[in-house]
Amino acid sequence: MKKSFFILPLLAFILFFVSGCLTCEKKEYTFTLTGNNSGTLTIKYYNLMSSMDDSLDVSDEDFMSLINDYYTGTSVEDEFPGTTLVEKRLYEEDGVLCGKIILEFSDLSQVKLYRHKGKGNFMYPLNCGSLDSETFDGGNGEYGGDRMPVVFWEQGMKTLKMTTIVTTPDETTLSLLDEYREYKEGME
Numbered sequence: 021m022k023k024s025f026f027i028l029p030l031l032a033f034i035l036f037f038v039s040g041c042l043t044c045e046k047k048e049y050t051f052t053l054t055g056n057n058s059g060t061l062t063i064k065y066y067n068l069m070s071s072m073d074d075s076l077d078v079s080d081e082d083f084m085s086l087i088n089d090y091y092t093g094t095s096v097e098d099e100f101p102g103t104t105l106v107e108k109r110l111y112e113e114d115g116v117l118c119g120k121i122i123l124e125f126s127d128l129s130q131v132k133l134y135r136h137k138g139k140g141n142f143m144y145p146l147n148c149g150s151l152d153s154e155t156f157d158g159g160n161g162e163y164g165g166d167r168m169p170v171v172f173w174e175q176g177m178k179t180l181k182m183t184t185i186v187t188t189p190d191e192t193t194l195s196l197l198d199e200y201r202e203y204k205e206g207m208e
Contacts, residue, residue: 041073041080041082042068043069043070043193044067044069044119044186045185045186045189046183047179047184048183049181050181051142057128063096066085068116069187070107086110090119097121097123102130107120108122109113116195118198133180139196141173142180143173144182146170154186156183159182160173160181161182
């Protein structure tokens with residue numbers, strides 16, 4: 021009994037510190053407005069990767085997190101409460117692993133879009149929630165800059181696009197494409 025009392029906390033401690041970081045190179049957001057306050061949000065995750073943990077390859081664990089927490093789980097949907105899942109998939113493109121999710125929303129706030137008193141330009145803050153680690157890279161809106169990290173779109177627009185940089189691939193990142201291919205093979 022005493023032995024397991026010490027082993028379990030030690031195991032939990034080790035697992036906590038030997039976990040990698042699931043990441044991607046960039047995200048492409050497309051808000052398609054179908055009504056005054058409703059529409060769809062498509063997020064494309066380009067080049068899904070694992071960040072090494074103190075030079076340890078934890079890509080297998082990160083891939084399982086991708087499958088369990090994101091693909092079959094609800095981690096992305098949980099970031100956008102009140103939305104309805106339309107589609108979620110993983111696929112290979114240009115030699116990298118990508119993910120795509122499409123959510124329907126009935127209110128702009130469900131996808132973190134904002135209009136002052138329901139009028140005027142659309143706004144999206146880049147410094148909230150998971151976006152805190154993303155850097156604006158482009159789109160069809162105007163970026164307010166580092167001092168005002170908000171993307172603005174003109175009020176009459178029906179398709180709002182934005183790309184953010186999440187992680188630049190380097191020697192500490194590992195593609196999850198091989199793990200995906202093995203997973204896909206096992207599903208067939």
